[in-house]
Amino acid sequence: MNAQMHPQDGYTTADGRNIGPVLMEMRNITLRFGGVKAITDISFDIREGEIRAIIGPNGAGKSSMLNVISGFYVPQDGEVWYKGQKRPPMKPFQVARLGIARTFQNIALFEGMTVLDNVMTGRLNHMKSGLIAQAIWKGRAEAEEVANREVVEKVIDFLEIQAIRKTPVARLPYGLKKRVELARALAAEPSLLLLDEPMAGMNVEEKEDMSRFILDVNDEFGTTICLIEHDMGVVMDLSDRVVVMDYGKKIGDGTPDEVRSNQAVIDAYLGVAHD
Amino acid sequence: MLYREAGDFKTSYVADGQTFPIWFDRMRYYAVLAIAFGVIPFFVNDYYANAVLLPFLIYSIAAIGLNILVGYCGQVSLGTGAFMAVGAYAVYKLMTAFPEVNLFFHVLLAGGITAFVGVMFGLPSLRIKGFYLAVATLAAQFFLVWLFNRVPWFYNYSASGQISAPDRTVFGMLVSGPNAEAWAKYMFCLVFTVGVAFLARNLTRGMQGRQWMAIRDMDIAAEIIGVNPLRAKLMAFAVSSFFIGIAGALFFAVYLGAVEVGEVFGINKSFLVLFMIIIGGLGSIFGSFAGAAFLVLLPVLLKNVLVGGLGWPTDLAAHVEFMIVGLLIIVFLIAEPHGLAQLWRVAKEKLRLWPFPH
Ligand SMILES: Nc1ncnc2c1ncn2[C@@H]1O[C@H](COP(=O)(O)OP(=O)(O)OP(=O)(O)O)[C@@H](O)[C@H]1O
Ligand SMILES: [Mg+2]
Secondary structure, three states: OOOOOOOOOOOOOOOEEOOEEEEEEEEEEEEOOOOOOEEEEEEEEEEEEOOOEEOOOOOOOOOHHHHHHHOOOOOEEEEEEOOOOOOOOOOOHHHHOOOOEEOOOOOOOOOOOOOHHHHHHHOOHHHOOOOOHHHOOOHHHHHOOOOOOHHHHHHHHHOOOHHHHEEEEOOOOOHHHHHHHHHHHHOOOEEEEEEEOOOOOOOHHHHHHHHHEEEEHHHHOOOEEEEOOOOHHHHHHHOOEEEEOOOOOOEEEEEHHHHHOOOOHHHHHHHOOOO | OOOOOOOOOOOOOHHHOOOOOHHHHHHHHHHHHHHHOHHHHHHHHHHHHHHHHHHHHHHHHHHHHHHHHHHEEEEEEEHHHHHHHHHHHHHHHHHOOOOOOOHHHHHHHHHHHHHHHHHHHHHHHHHHOOOHHHHHHHHHHHHHHHHHOOOOHHOOOOOOOOOOOOOOEEEOOOEEEEOOOOHHHHHHHHHHHHHHHHHHHHHHHHHHHHHHHHHHHHHHHHOOOOOHHHHHHHHHHHHHHHHHHHOOOHHHHHHOOOOOOOHHOOHHHHHHHHHHHHOOOOOHHHHHHHHHHHEEEEEHHHHHHHHHHOOHHHHHHHHHHHHHHHHHHHHHHHOOOHHHHHHHHHHHHHHEEEEEEO
16 A cells, blocks of 8 residues: 555455545645644545554644644644545534544543443434423433433443443543543544544553454444554554654654654654653 | 332333432422422411412522523523513513413513523623623623613503512412412412423433533533534523523512512522522532522521520521521532532432441
C-alpha cells in the first residue's frame, strides 16, 4: 500500500483483515492559534475498518488534529472529507450526528451521573422521542429507553464493567474511568471512533486490557478507529497505518514497518527520548 | 425487615428503571397519594390550608421548576420571583379576559406564557455562565417586577395597582376568590403538584434529563455526544419556567387572592425558592419537596413554639428563623450539596444493608 492507492480501493492487512475505501480524508489542514502553528498543511486519510494511529512527540499537534475532526477547532486552511463528501464547517454536536464518537486525553465524563447514565448518554443520537413523549413516559419513551438500554448493556458486558453499572463515576479509579469513557463512545455505535491517548497513565495490565478492547471493537463491529498513542510498542501492535507528526508537520505515513524504517521519523521521534 | 432488595430481583429494564425500585418505597408512595387525595380533603380547615398545605404544594412546584434549571442543568437563576409574577399576571389577565373558561386551563396557559418569557431570558445562557448568568437573571427579576408595576394594562388599571383574583370555578367547583373553600383550593393545587412532579420525574430520568445533567457536569463532553447546548439549555429554561409560572399563577389566584407584585414576587421570593432546593437537594425531585416542606414548616413551627409557647416577641422569632435558615444554607452548601434528599438516601442505604453493613 502506498500514497498512489486509489480512494475506492481497499487493501488486505498482514493478519488478513479487509480494509475498505476511504472513510475520512483530511486535505491540507492548517491550524493556527494566534502565532502558534499547531498543524501545518497536513493530509492523510482513514479507511473503513482500519485502525489508524497518529503518533508524535508532545505538542506535535495530534490532539489538535482530532479536535479539527470533531469540530472543536476550525482550521484556517484545508478541507475535511467524510464518506466521499466535503464536510462544511460543523459544531461538535453536529459531527456527533455523523456517527463520529471520541474519547479525550483528559477524561471527560459526567461526574455527577452513574456509569449506566454516562453510557446511556452515548445513545442520544439513536433516541428520537420528543419532550412531551418523554414527560408522559409510558409508551413511546419507555419503549425507546428499554431498547437502547439493551444496546448499552451489551457494551457494558463487552467492556466488563457490569459490576460498577450503578456507581457514580466520580468514585471510580482512573483506569476504569477511561474504560467508561470508551463505553460511552461505543454506545453510540459510531462509524468512526477517535481515541486520544486511550492508554495514557495506565499500568501494564490496564494497557493490555485496553489494547484487547480496541482490537475487539475493530474486529467484532468493524468500527474504524483513529487513535493517538505515545507508547510505540502499543502503536506498532495495534495499528494498520500510522501518521507521524512533529512540530505540526507530517513527517511519515505508512504501515508500522514503513514508519519504523523512515529516516525522518527515526531522527525526529524514535531517536529522541519521550515520556 | 421489609426494607429489602434481596429477593426483589429486577427481571426487566422497565422494572430496573422505575421511580421507586424497592417495594416498600412504592407502597409508601401510594399511601401518601391515597392520604393526600382521600383523607386530607375531608379534614382540611382554613388555617392548615393557608399556613401549611397550600404554600407547601405551590412552593413544591416552584422548587421542582427551579431544580430542573439549577440542579439538573446547572444554570443558576435568581429570577424565580419574577417568573412566578409572570405566571400570576398571565393568569390574572386570562381570568379577567375570559371569565367563562375553566381556571385549570388558564393556569396551564399561564405556565406556557411563562415558559416563553423564560426562554427569552434564557437566551444569554449560551454565552454566559455561572455568576454572570445569575446576574443576568437578577436583571430579569428587577426588570419584570418594574414592568408589572409600571404598565397599568397588566393590573387592569386598578386604582391600587394590585391584582385580585375574582371567583372562578373548575368543573363547577369554586377554587379562587374569597369564597372558595379550603378543600377545593387544596385539591386544585394538589392536582397540579402531583402532575408537575410526575412530568418532572419522567423528564429527568430519560434522555432529556441526561442531556441536562451532561451540560451541567461537562459541557464539552455533552457536545461530543451530540447535545446541542443552546437547545438543551433553552429546553431547561422553558420547562423550568413552565412549572414556576404554574406555581406563580396558583400562588396568586388560589393561595393569596390579591397581590402587590414587589412585595410578593420580589427578590426575596427568588432566594426563598433557591434556598429550598439547596436545603432539599440539588438535582432531586424528592429534595424539592423536602426543601419546600422544611421552609414552609420552619416559620410555622417557630411561631408556635417561640411565640405561642415561650411568649417571645414575633420579630425576635423572625430573626431566629433567619439565623437558622442562614446557618443551614452554609452547612448544606459546604457539607452536603445534595441536601436533605441525600441525607435521606444515605439513611435508606444504611437501612437497606442493616444489620450487616459490609
Ligand atoms: N486551544 C489552544 N490554544 C492555543 N494553543 C493551543 C491550543 N490547543 C493546542 N495548542 C497548541 O498547539 C500545539 C499542539 O498541541 P496538541 O495538544 O495538539 O499537541 P499533542 O500532539 O496532542 O501533544 P500531547 O502529546 O502533549 O498531547 C501546542 O503547541 C499547543 O500549545
Ligand atoms: Mg494531546
